[in-house]
Amino acid sequence: MVLENYEELLDKGYKSLPEKVLRHERFEIPLVESFNQGSKTILKNFDFISQTLRRKPEEIVKYLTKELAVPISIEGQRLILQSKFNERILNEKIKSYCETFVICKECKKPDTKLQELERGRRMLVCEACGARAPVRG
Ligand SMILES: [Zn+2]
Known part of the structure; x- marks a missing residue:
């Protein structure tokens, strides 16, 4: 077995896991x-x-x-x-x-959404850890 195939093995191993878990680990x-x-x-x-x-x-x-x-x-x-x-x-x-x-500033996961606030301001809301942070720009 060569080390290059490690990713492939992981892919196979991960196939049975739900998509959501997979997203977290491999984003x-x-x-x-x-x-x-x-x-x-x-x-x-x-x-x-x-x-x-x-x-x-x-x-x-x-x-x-x-x-x-x-x-x-x-x-x-x-x-x-x-x-x-x-x-x-x-x-x-x-x-x-x-x-x-x-990317969530707290947990570094990508499972976030942008929430529109008043006056065009926006908030980054993390679905993984619940953190909320204002977004610039
Ligand atoms: Zn988070």
């Missing part, structure tokens, strides 16, 4: 798959990213538009960015989005 910030097309950047797996983070695509787009300062549109499962970016930059932005809007 990883999803990695961007993108390529440049002319002066644009196509983010291929945006659908997957928003599903993994359990956030509305529009919310993530709003964040990225502000951070990257370019027009961005959703096209099916993909995102079209009106400028050239490399994957490293996009991954950094997705990571910082997660840290601000997804």
Whole structure:
């Protein structure tokens, strides 16, 4: 048995566990798959990213538009960015989005939701540990 297969073994072992447990133990910030097309950047797996983070695509787009300062549109499962970016930059932005809007500050789990408050303020509410924290931005 080689050590490389450890993850695979874990996968097999975990198959019988409920999905929720699996999410907790194995959450990883999803990695961007993108390529440049002319002066644009196509983010291929945006659908997957928003599903993994359990956030509305529009919310993530709003964040990225502000951070990257370019027009961005959703096209099916993909995102079209009106400028050239490399994957490293996009991954950094997705990571910082997660840290601000997804990951619980207390228990570091991703099982959170955003609660709308008055005057456009928002609260990050953790379904795992019950922590509540105001969100900036
Ligand atoms: Zn928590």
